[in-house]
Amino acid sequence: MATFEEQLKALESVVERLERGDLPLEEALKLFEQGVGLSDGCKKELEAAEGRVQVLLQNRNGTRRVEDLDLEA
Incomplete structure (x- = not known):
């Protein structure tokens, strides 16, 4: 199975080719069908990562808190 980064790169390539508008x-x-599959794969990976982050942020009393991640840091 391809990594998230590999899937994202492939998706970007598909989008670039479609945006040129020169394909039969x-x-x-x-x-487009390939792109939808790649997009779904990326979405699943991101959802899994989000679930892992939420578990890591779980309070000691068992309740979850969801925090936005500062990706610019």
């Missing part, structure tokens, strides 16, 4: 319809549809 059938090829564009196949690429």
